[in-house]
Amino acid sequence: MLQTAEPRSLDPAALSNTWAHHPVLGNALYGTLMINNVDTLETEYKMATGFSTEDDGTTFTLTLQPGLTFTDGTSLDAAAVKFNWDRLKDPALGSSSIRQASQIAHTEVIDPTTLRITLIAPNPHYGVSVFSSALNWIASPTALEKGRESFDQAPVGAGPFTLVSWTRQAKMELTKNPGYYEAPKPYLDGLTIQVVADSNTRLNSMITGGADLASETNMASIRKAEAAGLIGEIVPTGGGQMMAMNQRRAPFDDERARRAVSLALDLAIINSIVYEGENIFPNTLFDQQSPFYTDVPLNETDAEQAQQLFNELAQEGKPVNFNFVSYPTTESRTLAEAVQTQLSAFDNVDVNVEVVDATAAGARATDRDFDMIISSAVIQDPDYPLWNAFHSESKGNFVGTNDPELDAALDAGRLEISLEARKEAYNIVQERLVALTPGIFYTRAVPSVIYGDTVKGVVLYTLGSPLPENIWIN
Structure with missing residues (x-):
């Protein structure tokens, strides 16, 4: 395995x-x-x-x-x-x-x-x-x-x-x-x-009979595995993986910097580069099959507005310069480099990619010692992933989100029993996450x-x- x-x-x-x-x-x-x-x-x-x-x-x-x-x-x-x-x-x-x-x-x-x-x-x-x-x-x-x-x-x-x-x-x-x-x-x-950290190496080992079962993270690899006669089994989820932005320190303590980076990135291109266009782009927080689904778009791309925000911040002496801490996996490194390449087309923003081993990356996240890092809010029941990722009192709130309206909605979703009451609470959660931009959801997770x-x-x-x-x- x-x-x-x-x-x-x-x-x-x-x-x-x-x-x-x-x-x-x-x-x-x-x-x-x-x-x-x-x-x-x-x-x-x-x-x-x-x-x-x-x-x-x-x-x-x-x-x-x-x-x-x-x-x-x-x-x-x-x-x-x-x-x-x-x-x-x-x-x-x-x-x-x-x-x-x-x-x-x-x-x-x-x-x-x-x-x-x-x-x-x-x-x-x-x-x-x-x-x-x-x-x-x-x-x-x-x-x-x-x-x-x-x-x-x-x-x-x-x-x-x-x-x-x-x-x-x-x-x-x-x-x-x-x-x-x-x-x-x-x-x-x-x-x-x-x-085996590398997805291609795992796939090759499986195809050649070097292993019997492998955990997988990449939809493109799953498609190739199935084409080779292997079986792929995927757990359905909402939410997904996100490029988390640390609100506890500059530059992402300013909401304009988070929004500028989000507006500047074309996630369809990132999906093509990192996942050969095979992974599912999370347009909404919940999948359409979820009882909590609401059509509230998570991301949009607007290069002109992004540049205006980068310029505005630079004029105030706060150019958007940040470090992307990358895990050693192929997907993580390729993602960080794709972000770096896309943002290089804009003025007043600079990205450094730092690749560290998995243990060090996990420690950096736990210690809140990062500007941008890959994190996740992968949703089955929404309480556990969303409260832990974004509530101001959560030990798992790596990004430092602190919003009373979001906290109240997360608490309501946790305490309510009926589906309708919980859905109402999580509608507010979705709206607040779009407004706050704690991170950029770039792909549905593939458990x-x-x-x-x-x-x-x-x-x-x-x-x-x-x-x-x-x-x-x-």
Whole structure:
């Protein structure tokens, strides 16, 4: 199996449960508490048996399968979940899942299979935050307490596979966990997980039989894979990836600078350059099939107006000069260079492209140390991605958006239960995002995998996260 990013550690806190990061690895080592059906968005339970609220999302009760054990023989019980969830709130860990964990005020063990969770503010849709983050992956507290170096050599979970070896920047060898709770799963005797950042290299490996399954990020690669007889499976989403602009510092602390860059870029040309014209351009925040769809255009191109704004800012002594921090992937580098090329046609704007490795780029985003960087608000249920990305109180608000009207609409969308009330709230959210321009949505995300026709049992949940215990080879 091929994944796109090298983890900095095997600690669940260092892993991200999206198609573009470490989903196969996290699911393999730690299993899952719960998942969602990507078509119906209904929650389904795995090591957990329930996650319910009786007070509209102020408190939740998590119940677990009885008798779960880690591979070191210790119990995966409510106390172990509490340990994992509490530590994710520690900023020193640098976990991207702090965005979800920080919504928890405190946790209380009721009995070995029951944990009560109290949120800082009510959120009846909080279950999405669990299965879409490292909250879903529980590691042995005993092993974690030995420190990162020891844990990385011998990570301890209760998942379907255990680590045999990890050669950094190369591959991980995993073997079947004979004590996995969901016997006779896993069906495979072992896995080799390789990190391949380049989409073309992943595609070539799949076509030539060098791998059985690969996470994919590029629609053009999926089309080529399907033409070669492979199977492509894509999770439907709204929102997408965006070029995030840091409002905490110049030049993008001035809304005119953000709007000027947005107006200057022709996203159809960018799609052609980066994705061979194959990816879907997000004209609206929600896909037309979404119950939250409203025809509010996200972007427009107006070169004349963009130049007027660049000139206006320069006359005030604020020319738009910024650094685009790029991930090392082919798509990210090509995108940054395409932005640099397009903006070079304008006066009073200058772009520098800085390519860093995936770990450094993630740290830069977490530390808010960037002018422009690729971020995302990939939407299934809208609460989790939009509140986390744009609410002023969110730990995941990398861009620094602070707008009372937007906050109120995001809070309403979170608290409301009825579809009509939520849709009304998210209509306002869409309008405010267009007005504020916190980033430029340039492509729908493609949470996906490609695999050969001998690979069976592929099940994806959340944002393109495969369940390796279900997979078998015909």
